[in-house]
Amino acid sequence: MHTGDQLSLRAEHLAVRTLGPTTVPSPLDGGLLRRQDTVHYVAETDRVLLDDTLDMAVRRGGATRDLPAFEPGGPRARLFFDPARTGAGIVTCGGLCPGLNNVVHGLVLELFGHYGARSVTGFRHGYRGLTKAGAKDAVGLTPASVDGINGQGGTVLGTSRGGQDPAEMLDTLLDRGIDILFVVGGDGSLRGAQAIADEAARRGAPIAVIGVPKTIDNDLPWIDATFGFQTAFGRAAESIRAAHTEARSTPDGVGLIKLMGRHSGFIACYASLASEGVDVVLVPEIPVILDGERGLLAHVLRLLDRQGHAVVVVAEGAGQELFPPSEERDASGNARLADIGGLLRDRITDHASGHGRSISLRYVDPGYAIRSVPANAFDSVYCARLAQAAVHAAMAGRTATVVGRWHGRFVHLPISLVTGARNQVDPHGDLWLSVLEATGQPVWP
Amino acid sequence: MHTGDQLSLRAEHLAVRTLGPTTVPSPLDGGLLRRQDTVHYVAETDRVLLDDTLDMAVRRGGATRDLPAFEPGGPRARLFFDPARTGAGIVTCGGLCPGLNNVVHGLVLELFGHYGARSVTGFRHGYRGLTKAGAKDAVGLTPASVDGINGQGGTVLGTSRGGQDPAEMLDTLLDRGIDILFVVGGDGSLRGAQAIADEAARRGAPIAVIGVPKTIDNDLPWIDATFGFQTAFGRAAESIRAAHTEARSTPDGVGLIKLMGRHSGFIACYASLASEGVDVVLVPEIPVILDGERGLLAHVLRLLDRQGHAVVVVAEGAGQELFPPSEERDASGNARLADIGGLLRDRITDHASGHGRSISLRYVDPGYAIRSVPANAFDSVYCARLAQAAVHAAMAGRTATVVGRWHGRFVHLPISLVTGARNQVDPHGDLWLSVLEATGQPVWP
Amino acid sequence: MHTGDQLSLRAEHLAVRTLGPTTVPSPLDGGLLRRQDTVHYVAETDRVLLDDTLDMAVRRGGATRDLPAFEPGGPRARLFFDPARTGAGIVTCGGLCPGLNNVVHGLVLELFGHYGARSVTGFRHGYRGLTKAGAKDAVGLTPASVDGINGQGGTVLGTSRGGQDPAEMLDTLLDRGIDILFVVGGDGSLRGAQAIADEAARRGAPIAVIGVPKTIDNDLPWIDATFGFQTAFGRAAESIRAAHTEARSTPDGVGLIKLMGRHSGFIACYASLASEGVDVVLVPEIPVILDGERGLLAHVLRLLDRQGHAVVVVAEGAGQELFPPSEERDASGNARLADIGGLLRDRITDHASGHGRSISLRYVDPGYAIRSVPANAFDSVYCARLAQAAVHAAMAGRTATVVGRWHGRFVHLPISLVTGARNQVDPHGDLWLSVLEATGQPVWP
């Protein structure tokens, strides 16, 4: 995401779609809706600024009132749907992420607790659960049935990868009297949500499709951080600690830790900053230089000389430029990543051997362990509040919309905005600078 | 903090003090400083907007370029101090808070690692360590001596409450050749830091005093969240879980949990949102109504009727209006809080008895347990980056300045700005609304 | 428990009661029952020795074959009950203890999984659930309904203190066709179980009553350690760590931690041994000496002189001899303990004041937090295996029997044996010696 990209965004790019006029008075208790206009509350009619620096605001030119801004989240005084007659559905898609159950729990509680919704249906195993065949496994969800699920990792609804035919999925929603569909999923799943919303619009079906953005890699743009990310990098930091302990306890010990991150190295960066003793962080956004005086291999040997051990953290998508191009795809249609962990393990060991040095390299790949843990306290709060915001957005008739947090505020974003770009570690940004400072690693390229 | 307060702030209120011209080239590696102007990096000459809503920006009137904004944190190309000749000191003050050791660790690593500072001195036991007598216990800090402290709660430097004579403390700094003093402390300690900076200015001593704001209650304004806050409410949520477990396992079980929060109920709010099963949250910002149909006592009985148990979370500073006024002060000079936990325990039990009901109330006060734990992964990252920012600010000659985070950006704030107001839960804001939604408690008053 | 007590035990004291001949072939898979006679398996006809020292064995006199020994636990080839026609009931009694849900879970799985029992009924809220009124709340338990409860603290069945009329409870069992009752409870509850078994015998009702001994204080005799004890002292050690951190971070800091332990100081001893930095441990079994040169108060001052801080751990039942005798009783009929924590807090502070010293004492009482956490891995295994043993014992027609572990073996013990004495920290034993070595505290009296 470059400055230019953000500069090109105008108010119209940030507007979300609404199903129609909001005419139903909200059943929320008067007290809940008697919000006052304060700096802690963004009124329905206000907007949350896209930019947060003076320079960016000034460079846009024009008047202050034309600065691009997002619609705020939160309860509305008047709704599109009549809650007592509204049926809602929930589906969780794609890879596991800490907090999935918390989002489901929060949606169910808000739908029943404050709005008194007619029913909530949980579709099983991702979009597969919205096919004609899959819908048979759908389950009714109630506050009692979701009691206690916050403490569990995974998703009680199950999940799967891949999309399904939007028309068939819409049929399922219509058959079952679902007025609102909540899709908890990542980039691909949100495109699927958009497709369902588009199909509904085409048929004139007043169905709201609201996305709750999910990506453990934190690679969705215009969102402060996605839910589960803090939990995930906290768990990843434990793996780094284990590898660091091994490396320090062994003569010429090298700890090599591979973490999640196909296109974005956020988990690698944050987990490393959270840990003592990381010497090098490799991310997809920065080319990996192995050879030469300033290359990784020589650097590792210097670290062994200086401190007797070394710890290297690598995101799974880093260093792909070191491999020949490949056309292979995995089940989800993503390019199959080359095995950077294996390459580094071999190259570091061989390089050391070549210098007459027998190192003790431990390769740690925590893999699934990072994404299947229960949400930590921060993510629990975040998921609960995201779920509240999602229900408010849906009841007010927003569709093809995701709820997210921008500069600490809950906002509504068009789905197309968050699936149209990717959030990455900026090689010229604050975060990477902090990593360079903390590790003291060479600045590549 | 009301809208009016924020509206009255102008650019000049956000400007920080600098000791003099920055003429020394930074020793930071070229790569580290070759930042480009991107949305992820705020250049030295740019500013971070105070406001984040369109309405607020528009209401100020005037041109976009006159919007009030903070100086960004981060490394500077040219410095005020010549690092190799610079001696730094660190002092930690006031109550414990998760992350103190991480800040100390981060300061030492940044001072030595990138700037090659001459020396770093740790003063012991808060401002007491800056008195003539106390300074004898000061210790030299090095990367080796702080190795591993991140995993420990508390502060290796020790701490104490209360202030000391600024002139005497400045004498200590001058005697020991300290050019930069880092003060890690809260409201009162930051006033002390201001006093030292003011005394230095009076004497013409070119000493930089940089504050790293510390408050487990998260009650400092113009800062997204203070370090340790996430760890603290995460730990508090465990206590709620214990009380909830007890309450659910017992017929007519009531869990009553008292949490920290003298003036601000953030820990109570966030810990409750992070937990399943909290029925009522009481905070200092909202009056507590005990009696009457909509009062707490009747509500608890209704909860017992409906679900067989009830869980009430109360911040220590809540409900003070229920007690007769008192002039008592504690050792730090703060008004001594009346025992709201004890009052609630007695009143709830008596009220139930009065209705012929023998409840089983468990009163949980985790107290110190919340503030003495090691920082979690998020706070570890935050402390490491705050420490980096603090060193950059100091080397560039900023003084009477705190480093903080605003809308996700590291910024410089005048000490007087953060000690001049208090961050509180806004009864009309988003957070409290989320609490009301999550608990379903009556809206008071 | 003195040597004399153990010496007086003879084979007949260790024999358990059986309802009648075992004539039903066990449905357990042939493989499960084709155990061979190895040192890892005690055959049905073998016995587990009471004594583990040569001296004790020799002092008994007589032949080796007359050494007193327990009946081993484990599956039997032939049963008293016909599993497919057997209804079982479960009740959890008294205070919470980590592992209660694991025992319930294990009982349900074993009853259905291997024996194919007819039904399992969960009685709610302790013995109250076995009264005529309370039995209305009883719930059917199945593998599906107990799925996931192992990760939760507390007990899904609820609990309460106090006994009920054995005749009324037996009526409930007979009314509901319960053949086997599992009672998970402590000293008092096990006496209640004995009373039900006795009443059943009196009426000639072939009902098996099996106790699963529960005491977080580990104060039941002839059992290696009770379930939940390891989890509990591990959690208590965290509280000690918090207090230690506070004490070390403050000049003249004193950490005072009160832990559970009415009559037995096991939690205090083990939690202290598990923690660094405990200076004094006070337990009910050893008188507390406050005054004089070798007293606690002078010792604490010496610790402050030597190391700048002090950490004191006290079991709630310690030092009762320092208070005037009282006749007060709590709801369970136990003598109300005098507040040793408060006394120590005041006396230590006053003594220091008297010596012109202003100490900073933090009093930590983790209370319920220790007993409401989920079982750790060890206790999870232990509970699962205890539950298996309990089901085997019941199916074979044992009654008025508890299952326990002795020298690492699962055994059957008569209820009367474990309720007839109390397990305590022996002032002359190995454990207390280890505590004295680890703390370096004065040897009292």
Added chain:
Amino acid sequence: MHTGDQLSLRAEHLAVRTLGPTTVPSPLDGGLLRRQDTVHYVAETDRVLLDDTLDMAVRRGGATRDLPAFEPGGPRARLFFDPARTGAGIVTCGGLCPGLNNVVHGLVLELFGHYGARSVTGFRHGYRGLTKAGAKDAVGLTPASVDGINGQGGTVLGTSRGGQDPAEMLDTLLDRGIDILFVVGGDGSLRGAQAIADEAARRGAPIAVIGVPKTIDNDLPWIDATFGFQTAFGRAAESIRAAHTEARSTPDGVGLIKLMGRHSGFIACYASLASEGVDVVLVPEIPVILDGERGLLAHVLRLLDRQGHAVVVVAEGAGQELFPPSEERDASGNARLADIGGLLRDRITDHASGHGRSISLRYVDPGYAIRSVPANAFDSVYCARLAQAAVHAAMAGRTATVVGRWHGRFVHLPISLVTGARNQVDPHGDLWLSVLEATGQPVWP
């Protein structure tokens, strides 16, 4: 270990070697040594019975007083070494294990705290640190220098695999005035310790060599459980939980977890019993049957049919009989294990494919993560007490001796006894029976 093996053990096999007469009065405080003869304390002159079942005792024939028994651990009234003139050394060898630092910490505290030893030397990186070259890195250890290490995984002394020349190592000890060497290590390292003790005996050097047995696999015989084992299987259970969560969240999800255990499946068994949802456990002691109606592959498909997912735990040394024999050795000289995890992953996937089924198999290998964590509370206590026992044994002049726990008592064992056999899961024992009951897996062969 079969019954026959244990039956063949006689009193003489259990006797440990002593350097000479004990003539030095112990400096331990009178109180510490005024132990009385109780069931909780085994006097110096008493013995701990080898057998714990009546049948075993009877089968030996002979008088009760001839039952084989171990020498108890604990402090002696008279010592062989004069503590104030005694220098001790510590070395940690082989793979990491939770608790290594606790043992080092405990040794240092006991040596200085109660005995006032002259010096304690830490040799670095295993036996490599006892070579002439390696000894240069040796460090002095004091209570201050080991402060806080209990909370860290790994070993502050470092470790390495493989042995060194006993004569050279003895030279190092003599050069440095080491009277007592504590070796914390496994099977191979303990043989090395025996060799040093033998070499010392050969030269007439009065040097005590005491082993603290370390094996994360718990595969040393005549020891209840080795330190770190509980921590290790607790951590392993977390990995199982992650895999279980993944499997349950996915249609036809299979979780496959590989755990440590070359020759003994204790970690696999205990970690599985500690977890909900394990369907199959494979250990080295029991052949793995893949094919046929009762084979693993068919069983997994049946599990998927019945419950929609399956969880399989495999010890790294299981199923080796499925591979062609190999002569490969690893660096420590152990036979290189064939990759059972990879084989199962492929065979299960292929078998399902062959039945037209596309499963989603997640393979989890927590590897080093299990052994590098800090000791849990139980292991912390155990290590502290083992260290105390080791120092007592050494001061009393025992050599070629390990300290261990048998039936809950601390005892002295000849090194040759514990290195001469291997502790394994008995296919006919209680533990495996519990696993079969908990999983419901087929009984092989």
